[in-house]
Amino acid sequence: MGRLGRTGPRLTAVPDTNHQEGQPGLFAAAFFGLCPDCGEKSLFASVSRFSDKCPKCGLDYESYNVGDGPAAFMTMGVGAIIIILAILFENAVRPPFWVHAVIWIPVTVALTVLSLRLAKGMLLITEPRRSAREAKGDEIK
Numbered sequence: 380m381g382r383l384g385r386t387g388p389r390l391t392a393v394p395d396t397n398h399q400e401g402q403p404g405l406f407a408a409a410f411f412g413l414c415p416d417c418g419e420k421s422l423f424a425s426v427s428r429f430s431d432k433c434p435k436c437g438l439d440y441e442s443y444n445v446g447d448g449p450a451a452f453m454t455m456g457v458g459a460i461i462i463i464l465a466i467l468f469e470n471a472v473r474p475p476f477w478v479h480a481v482i483w484i485p486v487t488v489a490l491t492v493l494s495l496r497l498a499k500g501m502l503l504i505t506e507p508r509r510s511a512r513e514a515k516g517d518e519i520k
């Protein structure tokens with residue numbers, strides 16, 4: 380084979396061996412707050428705060444750490460969407476300022492909470508399914 384040709388076997392997608400029958404899909408589990416193992420609606424204790432563990436199967440949610448990544452990323456994404464929509468609305472309708480406040484403040488809060496819940500849920504659900512964990516010293520090169 381030439382320099383640009385393939386010399387080894389083709390790379391194929393690795394099947395998700397941790398995914399078992401009966402587990403909810405990633406988006407549905409995050410949106411409805413379902414346990415990634417048993418599907419019980421126990422992932423969230425409040426709107427965006429995780430429960431300690433699943434009361435049905437005992438999966439310990441506290442052992443997983445999604446960090447602040449979802450909050451920062453989703454807040455910037457929601458902010459960009461809101462700014463674009465507000466500019467388009469302003470250019471199309473030219474409403475008084477208070478109309479912007481009445482529309483965009485609740486929309487921003489709702490989108491932020493919803494997106495945060497989805498992002499945090501999807502990250503937490505992915506961790507046990509992919510056996511994600513912190514790398515140990517000899518695994519880091």
Ligand SMILES: [Zn+2]
Nearest residue numbers: 414417433436
């Ligand atoms: Zn469970």
